[in-house]
Amino acid sequence: MDQPLPQLDKLFDYRVPEDLAGRVRPGCRVKVRFGRRKVSGYVIALKPSTDFEGKLLWLSELVSPEPVVTPEIARLARAVADRYAGTLTDVLRLAVPERRVKVESEPRGEALPVAAPPSDHWKRYIAGDAFLRALRETKSPKAVWSALPGEDWPARLAEAAAATAASGRGAVLVVPDQTDLDRLDAALAAVLGPDRHVTLSAQLGPTKRYRSFLKAARGDVRIVAGTRAAAFAPVERLGLVAIWDDGDESHVDRHAPYPHAREVLLTRADLADAACLVGGRSRTPQAQLLVETRWAVSMTAPRDEIRRASPRIVPVGDESDLERDPSGGTARLPTVAWEAARSALAKDRPVLVQVPRRGYVPAVSCQRCRTRAACPNCSGPLRLTGARRAPVCGWCGTVAAGFRCAECGGNRMRAVIIGAERTVEELAQAFPDHPVVESTGVNRLGRAPAGAAVVVATPGVEPPAPDGYGAVLLLDTWALLTRAELIASEEALRRWMNAVALARHDGTAVVVADGGLAVVQALMRWDPAWFAARELQDRAELGFPPVMKFAALTGPNGEPEKLAADLPSDLGAEAIGPMPVDERTERLLLRVRRRDGAALAAMLAKATADRANAKAEPVRIQIDPREIA
Structure with a gap:
């Protein structure tokens, strides 16, 4: 049900009326009576009986018979919600685009055949040719790929997708932004041929996005490329998930439960037994951890190939x-x-x-004492917007024409950042x-x-x-x-x-x-793997992610501490902070061993539900926050 309240994060049983029995299918949209209101929801499964001992209510309305939540996506959404201490409703809201009735009436198509591509370019990388061959043979290899300078990475991803599609399986490719998606879209069209893939992104608009989504859900295409929400694309017989430049902050969703597209795809690869490719020019410590734990192999070029390309x-x-x-x-x-x-x-x-x-000059300081120039009105940072313009406050917009340094009284400025x-x-x-x-x-x-x-x-x-x-x-x-x-x-x-x-x-x-x-x-x-391994080792010694698991609790002063105090002591969660965010809000970090990450997320989800039942102040929870400082 479309109820984001944490205490309602579970499945509810309803009876299916006889007049809807032939049309209600798992994954379709319905409306049900919940309390005094009608709410929207999805049918997750149909069963002949129930273990609910109370009186079952009837489904109120079949909104659409189109199944938009496949069994695989339902399992994935549940796993992502559990990993990030979120709710199934919040994850499905990220995964399923807004409905467009007109699109559902459009005729269905069928997946067109895709020819296996050559692997010449992949031979430049150690294990590259073997990776593509494994995809053609319906195997599920997992690799972390460090691309060479000047590499046509959209074409390489398109070739990996084509090798997967040639074996009769599907692929999901995720990139950071629309510009990257446009390049990948062109490469897929060139390698696969027309009408063999779709793209998913917010910039498509609701109608085009839903049309692409339905083509994937119906099996009309096997290849989906898109930005972070495409990680949930309902692709039949998933054979490959791939992400490009996983260190880009655009891969982190801005809405609860704040999942990272890389982690969604890694979870999906495990659940669907699919191949996985984490690619980029650089390498994150998170990707290096996949290599060092032998979950994936490192796919890099030999030194002489790097010297020729660099x-x-x-x-x-x-x-x-x-x-x-x-x-x-x-x-x-x-x-x-x-x-x-x-x-x-x-x-x-x-x-x-x-x-x-x-x-122009985003930050300035006093020429004499080097103190950062501050607004006389709100103490915000001053900046210059032009060569002969007075400094302007970056917070309140005040023009500080008669600047005087609060520390030494100087009236001249110097650029800190150009x-x-x-x-x-x-x-x-x-x-x-x-x-x-x-x-x-x-x-x-x-x-x-x-x-x-x-x-x-x-x-x-x-x-x-x-x-x-x-x-x-x-x-x-x-x-x-x-x-x-x-x-x-x-x-x-x-x-x-x-x-x-x-x-x-x-x-x-x-x-x-x-x-x-x-x-x-x-x-x-041009050795990002060496640097990633070095970073990973340093973070292991200091107890930082990804070697350790972190959770950030943000809420009104005192509330994050109360939530943390309710966690069981045997979890071994170490509290760091709290740190002030503003006058009314604080942020508390919790650190546990990586193997205890799932337990921490489960305990935080339960504590959040208990607090919601008690009508306590809400606390925002972020698992694996990008910023821990």
Whole structure:
């Protein structure tokens, strides 16, 4: 039933009227009487009898005979709800799109045959050819794939899906965002042929999304690609689940119970005995854990193949580099980076410049004492929006025309972080004979300009160049590396590798960072597996995820502590905090051994239901929170 209350997270039995007996099927939408109201729900199963001792009510209405919750998806939704201490209703709300009556009346189709693709490109990777062969032979291999620089990853995923479909099975492919989905959609059409796959994403709109969903549920297509909600796509005879760039935060759902698409797919692979492919240019510690526990094999390229595919990667950032630089280390664009850009432009090749933040100058400080400049009205951070504009508060929008430092009284400012807009201005002056364009989340370029041009982009929205970039410059790297987050270095490497992978194999990538740092070494050698293993070992020693299981409890002051106090002591949950979120809200972390993660989730779900029955203040629960700081 569509009742998200935790104390009602169970199945309820109803009698089926005789006039509906032939049309009600498992998975269809119905309405039932619950209390004094009619509520929506799904038929999970039909049984000849019940063990309920009370009086059974009748189904009130058959909303649609179309089965939209298959038995496999029902099992998956229950498993995901249990893993994340959520409710079945919340998970089904993520899994099943909004109904469109007109779409249900459209004629059914049938799955078209798919030819097995060649495995030439997969032979570049250790165990790559064996992985594709196993898919063709209806086996269920599981692999963590580290893609080479310049790899056409949408085509590789399409080939894996085609190999699966050729064996008569289905595949679900999940990518972070719509831009990635558009690339994968084109690759699937090229490899599979027309009308052999569908895409699922919120940007399709309700009608197109429901049409694609029904095509998969009816078995009209065997291949579904989409963003995170597509992890629940009802595909017949599932043979492969795959996720690209699992470290991207877009894979985490913003609604309760906040599941990660990677964990949904891993759970689904286990339940359906399907193959699994976790791919990306970088590698998360969570993916590395799959390798080290032998749940999956590591699929990487040999060193000589990496050297052929990789651009020249040059670090500039340690003391000796700065001393040798003609600028004396004061220039934001070191001489090595400037020369790499100039050389690429001279060859009529585009240049990519990655900067961490959009805007003009997102953060400023006092020129004299270096104290962060704050708004006189609300103490929020000040920022500059243009070259000759007064600073503006990022919180309340107040224009601080007469800035005075609260610490020393100084009236001059310096830039702490330089954004993409200011970088465009600087590079336009440095390279006046070439166009300089910007790509950010609010103004994303689909493709880089052809020929000699400079593209300034924030992480995640770097547009591909037709023949690759001649040079890639990674600026202000400290802004990523010094973030107060557990995943700072991991996330920095992911963003850098995604940018450097867009370079030509004979191009140059310059990272303005100390070459002695482990994360920079991993970039230079293009060895994300080594860095992921190192991160995993460090986290094991410190007791951090994914080696340990964490849960975040957020609620009114005092309530998370009360909920944690109700947990049984033999669970061994260690409380960290609470930490204030704001004046009225706090956040408490619970840590247990990984093997006790399921027990922790079950206890938290039960405690939440008990608190709801007692009408206590609600506490939000997040299992495996992305941020634990």
